[in-house]
Amino acid sequence: MVSLLIILICSLFIPGIIVKTKALFSGRKGPGVFQPWLDIIRLLKKGSVYSSVSSYVFQLGATTYLASVIVAALVVPFDQYPSVISFPGDFVMFAYLLALGRFLIIISALDVSSGFEGMGANREAFYSLLAEPAFFILMGSLAMFTGYTSFHDIYSHLHYADRYAVIIAIISGYVLANFTLVENSRLPVDDPLTHLELTMVHEVMVLDHSGFDLGLIKIANNLKLVLLNTLSINCFIPQDWPVALQVITFLLLQTVFAAGVGYVESFRARNKMAMNPQFILSISAISLILIFVIIILNNKI
């Protein structure tokens, strides 16, 4: 339960921190940290405009997306404290739950018969397909390293005292952080603030969502960002620290990650679209390196 609580708390301010960092770097004062959530609340109260060609699929999209992300949050642990539900292979279910939300969002983008949204849907499907192996290879290698097969067991046995674990934690944290960027369509894969539809990935898919639905999608995006962050940050927090210190470190690392995202988005340009597949595949390549590091460390050859 601790994990769910802390994830929910983080999702309150993380999106705000990204926005704030970007504002500060561009010399503006920027909105308050909770502004993204205030925007969401405003959206939830608004009326909706539906495209005249949309069908029931469009109505299902946002709802299912949010539900799938909420349920995926149930299996994510916080360091050695168990997730709400934990079972062998829960990370497989985690990945497929996210896929469920993605599927529905993609088809609701295709539902409005727009060339732009079709393009976004196509890119989302393509990039997530390239990113999927990275996550699986990584979790497989962590399972091999720790000898356990669920998120909670893996994280609570990723001994920090072991000097090898440092290397592994760093590489897997790095891979997961990159995976997070791809999955949440942040820079350098996608620029969430671009104003040109042709260069968008995720944003262009939800162009026709408005009001309540758009609010749901934004909530889900925020949650998903924090969820995937949690996966990488869990690699870095030692287990023998007292709880209070762990929680503080966790919140701090989340903030640092968010600020890092904001920093990158202030100073870096987006990849050329044609470069993206290469970038995403490189994440899988790094996780393959990790797996061979672990094989050698475990004397399996």
Add this chain to the structure above:
Amino acid sequence: MITFFHLSLLTSFLLFFLPKKYQYPFAFLLQSMLVLSTSAWAIQAWNEPNPVQVALGIATWSGEIILQIDKLSAFFILLINFICFMGIVYAAGYLQPYIAKKRATTISLHLFSFIWLNAAMIMVTALNDGIAFLLAWELMSLTSFILVIFEAEKEETLKTGINYLLQMHFGFAMIMFGFLLVKDATGEMSFSALASYFAAHNNVVVFLAFFIGFGIKAGFIPLHTWLPRAHPAAPSHVSGVMSGVMIKMGIYGILRVTSYLKDDFMVCGAIVLVVAILSGILGVVLAIMQHDLKRLLAYHSIENIGIIGIGIGLSILGYATGDSVLASLAMAGALLHCVNHALFKSLLFFSTGNVYYAAHSVNMDRLGGLAGPLRLTSLAFLIGALAISGIPPFNGFVSEFLIYNGIVHDFVSAGFSMFLAGLAGFVSLALIGGLCLYCFTKAFGMTFLGTHRSAQPYELRSTHWTMLAALAPIVLAIVLIGIFPEWLMYPLQESLATFHWLGGTALTQTAPAAAMTNVSLINIIFLSVMIAIGLLKWIQQKKVVVTTGPTWGCGYTAGDYRHQYTPTSYADSLAQLAEPFVIFKKDYKVIGEEEIFPAKRTFHTESGDRIERSAIMKIIGFLVKYLPLIGRAQTGYIHHYLIYPMLFLALIALLTFLQVI
């Protein structure tokens, strides 16, 4: 029960003498009798420790034909009966326009073959004797051939049918070859003789012969070339049955042979795994490139056979390396995936049949926007699409979850080489999952969403009620298996007991099988959260102004159907990556600079299967080139023909003299 069985098969000949009007009801009655009697045997087999023996009262030269139904057979029989029964229910509506158009004999032949295909598949799963098995296998191929060429007036369909028939006979020859090797060594031609054969001889050769023979039916790459042609050519209820259960007979054969393996597990498992991974990934990549919805689904059958194969291969390898948990989990996943694939693939083919029936086309370039007019069909297709992509809370996830878990268990305990095998399976499953999502968002989106991709409006025909009624039980089964997978663990374990080498760990005692209650818990939570959010939305939308407007066009107001993504453009980003396996041709003329007023031009794309072109067609090209040389012997002069037996006799005499034979 045996009376019912005989009655349904013997009286099926009466179909040819009935007037058109009574043919379908009579066929339905016969099929129900057949399904009822055989299902009763299967359920009986399920409850008894020993296989149920049913003497059919007819004999071949190798003895009386006895159906021997053990738990593996019972498993498949129940599956066959369910899908075939739904098929005949579906056919009630689907066949109606054909019944009006076609001759009585054609219709009766079709229905007759459908019943006999069902019977043949049941016999295939229940016969132990080699000769009888081969006869049933041949019967299955012949009846399905007749079913495929239902629209034989189209030349393409007939050609496809003959292609199918020829390939099936190659498979038949390989299976016969396998049986003959066994017969030669043990003196007995049956599956059970494999036990003593495998104990004393090298396992690989016979296993390989059977694997090729059965693999051609199952559609493993590179033996898959008949599949993407035959399925689209057949009427939808037939493609549903063929793709849903008939290709599973190939899997059944492989499983049956595998269950007798005694030695060389490592080699056999590696062969199956490599071929399966190839089929899984290439199947779905090729599927993405298709425009024809039925062809797309046919390629997906190859992909799913690949997933089943990954399960079987890893299971064999797991046993070889002493990991009994991997062995039983992977095999359980493979078996369950047979059920799951049968369910969602028949659902997808049936709903595609509805699309064809209503819109007269399955070419996705000409479809779109059908979610409104065909609401229930589209919902069924959506559920099938989610299930086939392995997405919870539907059934496809459960079987893949079992295989994934087996592999993760293997990661924890295995040595290096086994680890690599597991990793290959693991990454391919993840990749297949992602590709499947890509493919089915395309298939569903292009067919049902957006607007019609044509200037002419649809002339939709309303679907017959049985065409929707047949979908309902399948959807129900998909959802039930998806939400309550723990119910299936015990029956699966019972079927696994058929494999003598899988005795090590009981499936239900493995942690992942026990975790199924958690999977079902998450599914239930998901559904309740979704319903809760839906309710909130409903309440909110009642309070605010909800309007409809045009789609966002970025300020451009003249957007029309041509601005939408098409199957080709959706597949385009993958096409570059898939270049080594897929031939993807675009045929168009670029607008030149000097062309101020561009003339009307056309755009044509085509995708081909590079494996088929390079591996299969080359061999066939070689045969086509050199086989006519033999034709020269056919001179047309009778005195030449009289010389041939003379030469033959002389050859025999010579060989005997040299003591060669």
